[in-house]
Every structure is written in structure tokens, then in C-alpha cells.
Amino acid sequence: MRGRMNWRMDGEFIVIIHKLLRHPLVLSLKMIAHHKVTNRLDHSIGVAYRSYKLAKRLGLNHESVARAALLHDLFVETRTDIAQLMMGSHNAAHPRLALQNAKTLCTLSPKEEDIILSHMFLCTIESWVVTLVDKWCAIGERTRLITYP
Ligand SMILES: [Fe+2]
Numbered sequence: 001m002r003g004r005m006n007w008r009m010d011g012e013f014i015v016i017i018h019k020l021l022r023h024p025l026v027l028s029l030k031m032i033a034h035h036k037v038t039n040r041l042d043h044s045i046g047v048a049y050r051s052y053k054l055a056k057r058l059g060l061n062h063e064s065v066a067r068a069a070l071l072h073d074l075f076v077e078t079r080t081d082i083a084q085l086m087m088g089s090h091n092a093a094h095p096r097l098a099l100q101n102a103k104t105l106c107t108l109s110p111k112e113e114d115i116i117l118s119h120m121f122l123c124t125i126e127s128w129v130v131t132l133v134d135k136w137c138a139i140g141e142r143t144r145l146i147t148y149p
């Protein structure tokens with residue numbers, strides 16, 4: 001998972017993503033700086049290939065994982081643009097923009113939609129709070145330490 005992984009040598013991965021990878025909107029991500037050290041297309045492919053490899057190893061739906069990961073940051077708006085859309089924080093809004101855009105490229109399965117929408121779910125402080133409290137409540141309820149009137 002670390003360092004360089006040459007996805008170009010992996011025919012099975014290429015078969016899964018090659019149609020999406022040819023789309024002009026996907027290719028346009030090459031022109032967008034991402035995380036200050038790369039561009040959004042290389043980041044998306046890097047996430048897609050590593051996610052694909054991990055999903056395969058775990059026996060998960062690696063095709064859906066590869067497709068959704070490739071599309072997970074499919075947006076061209078800047079942080080300033082997104083702030084003006086009033087869709088919440090950047091971390092909350094950009095998965096929804098990516099999903100809207102991805103749906104114009106292809107038909108996504110419910111699992112693929114969920115992967116794109118939820119890829120930032122622990123990147124907002126609110127999602128950390130709700131996730132932690134949800135698990136805390138679930139354990140409390142199962143152990144009868146938490147009861148409701
Ligand atoms: Fe990303």
C-alpha cells in the first residue's frame with residue numbers, strides 16, 4: 001500500500017476503469033492541484049488502485065470499489081466555489097458534488113453511490129461525534145447500561 005504502485009501494469013484493474021478514465025471530466029482532474037503535492041486525477045487513480053487491491057484482498061466487491069474510488073473526488077470547483085454553494089463544509093459538500101458528477105458519466109450501483117457519498121464521513125468533527133456516540137449507545141443498549149424511558 002505504500003510508495004509507488006504501478007497500476008498501468010495491472011490489466012484487470014485497467015479493464016474495470018478504462019472507460020471512466022477516458023471521460024473528459026475525469027481527465028480534466030489532471031489540471032487540478034490536489035493536496036498541494038499532486039493533481040486530482042493522480043490522487044483519484046492512486047486511491048482507486050490501492051482501494052481495489054485492498055478490497056480484493058478482503059474479498060469485497062473490488063470492481064465497485066475501484067470505480068467509486070476513481071470517482072470519489074470528481075469535482076472541479078475550488079474550495080471558494082464550494083463555500084459559496086452553501087452546501088456545508090468542504091468535507092461535507094464535495095462528496096455530494098462528486099456523486100452528482102459521477103452520475104452524469106455512468107450508472108452507479110447503490111454501493112458505489114454510498115462509497116462516494118460517505119468517503120469523508122469521518123472528516124467532519126460532527127461525524128466523529130455521531131459515530132462515537134452511536135457506538136457508545138449501541139454498546140450501552142446491548143449491555144443494558146443505557147436504557148430509555
Ligand atoms: Fe480524495
Ligand SMILES: [Fe+2]
Nearest residue numbers: 072073094120
Ligand atoms: Fe474527497
